[in-house]
Amino acid sequence: xxxxxxxxxxxxxxxxxxxxxxxxxxxxxxxxxxxxxxxxxxxxxxxxxxxxxxxxxxxxxxxxxxxxxxxxxxxxxxxxxxxxxxxxxxxxxxxxxxxxxxxxxxxxxxxxxxxxxxxxxxxxxxxxxxxxxxxxxxxxxxxxxxxxxxxxxxxxxxxxxxxxxxxxxxxxxxxxxxxxxxxxxxxxxxxxxxxxxxxxxxxxxxxxxxxxxxxxxxxxxxxxxxxxxxxxxxxxxxxxxxxxxxxxxxxxxxxxxxxxxxxxxxxxxxxxxxxxxxxxxxxxxxxxxxxxxxxxxxxxxxxxxxxxxxxxxxxxxxxxxxxxxxxxxxxxxxxxx
Amino acid sequence: xxxxxxxxxxxxxxxxxxxxxxxxxxxxxxxxxxxxxxxxxxxxxxxxxxxxxxxxxxxxxxxxxxxxxxxxxxxxxxxxxxxxxxxxxxxxxxxxxxxxxxxxxxxxxxxxxxxxxxxxxxxxxxxxxxxxxxxxxxxxxxxxxxxxxxxxxxxxxxxxxxxxxxxxxxxxxxxxxxxxxxxxxxxxxxxxxxxxxxxxxxxxxxxxxxxxxxxxxxxxxxxxxxxxxxxxxxxxxxxxxxxxxxxxxxxxxxxxxxxxxxxxxxxxxxxxxxxxxxxxxxxxxxxxxxxxxxxxxxxxxxxxxxxxxxxxxxxxxxxxxxxxxxxxxxxxxxxxxxxxxxxxxxxxx
Numbered sequence: 001x002x003x004x005x006x007x008x009x010x011x012x013x014x015x016x017x018x019x020x021x022x023x024x025x026x027x028x029x030x031x032x033x034x035x036x037x038x039x040x041x042x043x044x045x046x047x048x049x050x051x052x053x054x055x056x057x058x059x060x061x062x063x064x065x066x067x068x069x070x071x072x073x074x075x076x077x078x079x080x081x082x083x084x085x086x087x088x089x090x091x092x093x094x095x096x097x098x099x100x101x102x103x104x105x106x107x108x109x110x111x112x113x114x115x116x117x118x119x120x121x122x123x124x125x126x127x128x129x130x131x132x133x134x135x136x137x138x139x140x141x142x143x144x145x146x147x148x149x150x151x152x153x154x155x156x157x158x159x160x161x162x163x164x165x166x167x168x169x170x171x172x173x174x175x176x177x178x179x180x181x182x183x184x185x186x187x188x189x190x191x192x193x194x195x196x197x198x199x200x201x202x203x204x205x206x207x208x209x210x211x212x213x214x215x216x217x218x219x220x221x222x223x224x225x226x227x228x229x230x231x232x233x234x235x236x237x238x239x240x241x242x243x244x245x246x247x248x249x250x251x252x253x254x255x256x257x258x259x260x261x262x263x264x265x266x267x268x269x270x271x272x273x274x275x276x277x278x279x280x281x282x283x284x285x286x287x288x289x290x291x292x293x294x295x296x297x298x299x300x301x302x303x304x305x306x307x308x309x310x311x312x313x314x315x316x317x318x319x320x321x322x323x324x325x326x327x328x329x330x331x332x333x334x335x336x337x
Numbered sequence: 338x339x340x341x342x343x344x345x346x347x348x349x350x351x352x353x354x355x356x357x358x359x360x361x362x363x364x365x366x367x368x369x370x371x372x373x374x375x376x377x378x379x380x381x382x383x384x385x386x387x388x389x390x391x392x393x394x395x396x397x398x399x400x401x402x403x404x405x406x407x408x409x410x411x412x413x414x415x416x417x418x419x420x421x422x423x424x425x426x427x428x429x430x431x432x433x434x435x436x437x438x439x440x441x442x443x444x445x446x447x448x449x450x451x452x453x454x455x456x457x458x459x460x461x462x463x464x465x466x467x468x469x470x471x472x473x474x475x476x477x478x479x480x481x482x483x484x485x486x487x488x489x490x491x492x493x494x495x496x497x498x499x500x501x502x503x504x505x506x507x508x509x510x511x512x513x514x515x516x517x518x519x520x521x522x523x524x525x526x527x528x529x530x531x532x533x534x535x536x537x538x539x540x541x542x543x544x545x546x547x548x549x550x551x552x553x554x555x556x557x558x559x560x561x562x563x564x565x566x567x568x569x570x571x572x573x574x575x576x577x578x579x580x581x582x583x584x585x586x587x588x589x590x591x592x593x594x595x596x597x598x599x600x601x602x603x604x605x606x607x608x609x610x611x612x613x614x615x616x617x618x619x620x621x622x623x624x625x626x627x628x629x630x631x632x633x634x635x636x637x638x639x640x641x642x643x644x645x646x647x648x649x650x651x652x653x654x655x656x657x658x659x660x661x662x663x664x665x666x667x668x669x670x671x672x673x674x675x676x677x678x679x680x681x682x683x684x685x686x
Contacts, residue, residue, distance in 0.1 A: 109573065209520060211495040216519035220548035227570030230429070244572065250620060251430025253572055296429045299457075300519055302496070 030180060031326055033187030035221050037106045037177050040119060045174035049158045051333070052151075053175030056168060058332040061148070062141055063090050063134035070127065070172070073099040076330045079267030080179060085275030089133035096241065098275035101268045103328065104261050106177040109226040113257045113273040114244045120173035125165055138165040150336020179328050181263045182221075186321040197321055204317025207306070212287065212314055216300040217259045223322070228256040231301055232292030233272045240294075241273065254296040264327060266319040280315045367682035369643055372660075373402060373413060376676030379662035380502070380601075380649040381439040383448065388469050389654070392448060393662060394437040395676060398422055398478070399450060401471055402678075417475035418467055422454040427500075428571070428619075433664065437463075437478075439513075439650065441504035444532070445469065447482070449511060451501035454478075457517035458497020461486045462527070462537055485511075485527050485537035493539040494518040498525065503555035503602070503650075505563060507584050512540065512563060516551035520544060524552055524565060524582070541587045543567060549578055554603035554614060554650075562590065564612065566600030571619040574598045579614075579630060579637050593637035597628060602650040608657025608683055614639075615648035615661055622647055627661060627681060642686060645679060657683040 030036055039045065045053075056062065060069040073087045074080045080102040082088075087099045097113055111117040117126065127133040128141055136144075145151045145163040152162055159167045186205065188196035197205065208214040219225050228244040235255050244253035257273045271277040277286060286292075288311060290303035306314070373393075381394035391402040391413070398420030402413040422436040439451035443464060450463045463481035488498035499517025506512070511534055513525040522544035527534040543552045547567060554566030563584045569576035577597040581590040595614070602615040611629055618625035627642040647664035654660065658680055665675030 109576075213496060213520055215544075216550075219544065219550075225548075225550065225570055225573075226576070227573045248572060248620060250572060252428055252432075254430065256572070298429075 029178065031182030031187075031324065032191065033184065033221060034104070034180060034182035035107060037180070039174075039177070040121065045170075045177075046158065048154070049171055049174045050178055051175075052154045052158055053171035053173070054330070054333050055151075055154075055335055056172050057175050059335050061144060061335075062128055062136065064136055064140075065090050068134050070102075071332065073127075073133070074102045076328065079103065079264050079269075080328075081268040083269070085270055087133070089130070090135045093132040095132050097273050098270065100260055101264065102176055102179050103181050103264050103268075104179070104222050106180065107222045107261075108224070108258075110258055114247050115228060115258050116247050120176050121169045124169040124172040124176075128168075141165070141168070148336055154336065179330070181324045181327060183326050184263065184322050184324040186317075189321070198316065200313050200316040201320045202317075203310070204313035204315070205321060207310055207314050208317055212304060212306060212310075213300055213302075214287070214314075217298075218262050223262040224259040226259065228253055228258055229298040229300070230255040230257075230294065230296040231287075232294055232297050233257070233276060233286075234274045235292045235294040235297075237274075243273070252296060255294060256296065256298075262318060263322050264324065266323050267327075280318050281311065284311045284314050367684040369679060369681050369685060371677050372680045373415075373678040374676075375673040376400075376662070376678070377674040378433050378435055378649075378664050379676045379678065380435065380453075380664075381437070381441075381451070381504075382650045382652045382660055382662045382678065383440040383442050384652055384654055384660070385442055385448075385467070385469070386445045388445070390469075391660065391678070392418070392440050392442075392467075393678065394440045394450060395662075396424065396434045396436045398475060399437055399440060399448070399465075401467075403471060414471065416471040418448075418472050419450065419463075419465055419478060419480075420475040422452065422478045425454050425456065427453070438500070438502045439504045441506060441511075443506065443511070443534075449504055449506075450481075451504050451513050453500045453502065455487075455499070457499030458489050458494075459487050460499040460501050460515075460517065462501055462511075462513055462525075464534060483534050485534060486525075488515075488523070488525065488537065488539070494521055494523065498523050498539075501525070502553050503566075505555040505557050507557055507561065507563075510584075512555060512584075513537070514552040514555050514565065516553065516568065519550045522550050522552050522567070524555065524563065524587075541582055541589075543580060546589045547578055547580060547592050549576060552580075554600050556603045556605060556612075557584065558605065558612075559610060564603055566595075566603045566614055568599045568601070568617075571599060574618070574620050574624075577616070579632075593632065593635075595628075595630060595637050595639050597639055598624065601648060602661070604651045604653055604659070606657050606659070606683070606686060607653050607655055609686070611686070613642070613651060613659060613686070615645065615651050617647050617649060617664075622666075627651070627659065629686070643681060646675075648679075657686070659683075659686060 057070045073082045081099045087095045111123040117123040155163045185196040244256040288306045291301040377396040379393045379395040383392045393400045398417045427433045427435045436454040437450045438453035441449045462485040464483035490497040498515045503514040511527045521542040523539045524541040526540035527537045549569050551568035552565045553568045563582040565580040567578040577600040579593040597616040599617040599619045600614045601617045626644045628639045631638045650662045661679045667675045
């Protein structure tokens with residue numbers, strides 16, 4: 001939508017901006033509590049395209065040494081993250097950032113901790129070519145997949161062409177848009193089932209949207225404002241990760257990272273862009289202290305003086321309230337030969 | 338009633354900022370002009386009824402701009418009506434020194450100031466008495482006839498509200514937008530009784546309705562609804578919303594995506610009834626400007642009228658010309674402040 005907007009401004013034309021709902025198409029699979037998934041250009045992908053994307057997502061043959069797939073770092077068993085502080089790619093190379101979850105990325109305005117990609121299509125080819133992640137060139141991966149008759153056939157079926165990089169991106173992104181989590185106890189509680197949350201989780205919810213100030217940033221159905229904030233994480237390191245400022249060049253974005261979703265958060269530790277906080281109790285303690293002081297610390301960060309019980313209630317809300325019984329517990333599909 | 342109106346004032350002013358118009362020397366026609374310069378982060382603008390004097394809130398205080406009475410002097414005479422506010426800083430880089438943020442007239446003698454010069458939970462709305470000619474000496478910030486607020490930490494806001502900005506007045510109440518507490522995004526209200534403002538209270542928690550922060554620009558539609566410009570995140574482009582609220586009940590009637598980034602000011606043209614918004618466009622200020630917003634069905638269209646350098650507030654004179662405050666960009670080595678007022682004539686809107 002942004003792109004459309006800026007393009008329209010460039011030509012100086014009048015632009016009609018559609019409402020979020022006005023742009024969505026009946027996809028039908030969104031669990032209660034989530035907005036409708038919006039597909040690029042309104043192209044609702046076919047079941048075949050999604051199945052192809054799922055295979056690509058789980059296929060280590062997209063990496064140089066056939067060891068790493070998207071799922072290696074975004075594993076359904078680990079909240080679509082990988083349980084490690086930093087991601088490990090081919091030849092055991094370790095990167096500098098924690099794997100974010102893929103859950104509900106369909107709703108994000110920006111991808112990556114610093115928001116350097118917009119759509120999932122834009123994002124998908126990045127890791128394949130990243131030398132410390134999957135370390136392929138697009139040419140190589142296209143060639144390799146065209147050598148697998150099962151893939152070639154499916155690309156013909158879905159896109160009417162042999163394997164190409166655009167199709168890879170489209171298929172993977174279409175699959176990712178099915179990795180959704182909603183209908184959590186929080187949603188059921190909101191919909192009127194007052195027994196959906198324990199007393200402790202209810203107290204935690206009240207804090208989350210009130211005195212603990214969490215909803216200042218973790219707002220809306222996906223628990224993110226889609227913005228960037230410096231909450232102090234890593235700012236005490238020798239050379240702090242600059243975060244968003246590297247992309248936006250706005251000084252105020254120094255040390256700012258994208259607000260992540262909190263759905264299924266109990267499954268995807270360790271937390272934060274540098275994986276520095278191991279548990280949700282650690283996270284809550286960080287906020288309770290008012291973060292880590294630095295000149296760019298967000299105004300919404302301040303010491304809160306929450307009691308032990310209040311902190312425990314907040315953790316309870318995150319764990320209990322935002323973990324869904326309809327978690328997308330995807331298992332690896334059979335891969336084409 | 339004095340006949341001096343803003344239109345007359347602008348005849349006296351100098352410099353021209355010609356934005357996007359072919360220069361026709363013989364007959365330049367109506368032009369977009371910078372009518373006042375050297376303001377320090379101006380963020381509010383109002384026109385005094387009867388006199389037509391322009392009042393501006395900026396970092397240092399509240400200024401009156403009126404026609405020169407001394408012979409031989411050009412431009413507008415300027416005098417502080419209220420000053421000696423504390424200073425607050427807005428933003429983490431760029432950072433702006435701010436003071437009183439918004440202004441509006443309750444009546445010819447009373448000006449409402451939405452103040453942003455303090456910390457959240459300490460901010461105030463002030464109502465000062467002003468004359469119809471320049472004050473001999475500026476009034477002190479704390480010499481208000483009515484002081485409303487603060488909204489301290491409590492049930493309305495867990496941390497206390499602040500950054501009072503936009504002002505909209507209906508027959509019964511003063512409404513103030515605020516963006517200190519991002520869990521609530523209050524539109525505050527002070528009900529008027531016999532012309533006297535009552536206590537400042539939380540009225541509409543916009544964030545809870547639309548999940549987007551920071552109500553800023555606010556105005557009243559011809560049907561009496563509150564029309565609110567939601568700024569959203571400053572470092573996210575294109576996330577500003579246009580919200581329509583029932584002014585009596587505070588119920589959200591409609592929310593529109595605008596595609597604008599950071600709506601700061603909103604106003605209807607008294608001449609055409611069209612709605613206009615200023616977009617500061619924090620993250621990409623080159624995209625900032627004045628926009629006409631048109632609602633049709635579920636859609637809101639934004640048409641760019643002209644580019645502006647960090648516009649902050651808009652008011653119309655009674656002829657339908659728009660006056661807009663803007664922070665501007667400091668020139669290196671310049672001793673004057675970059676803040677200014679731009680006048681967009683009715684014909685170019």
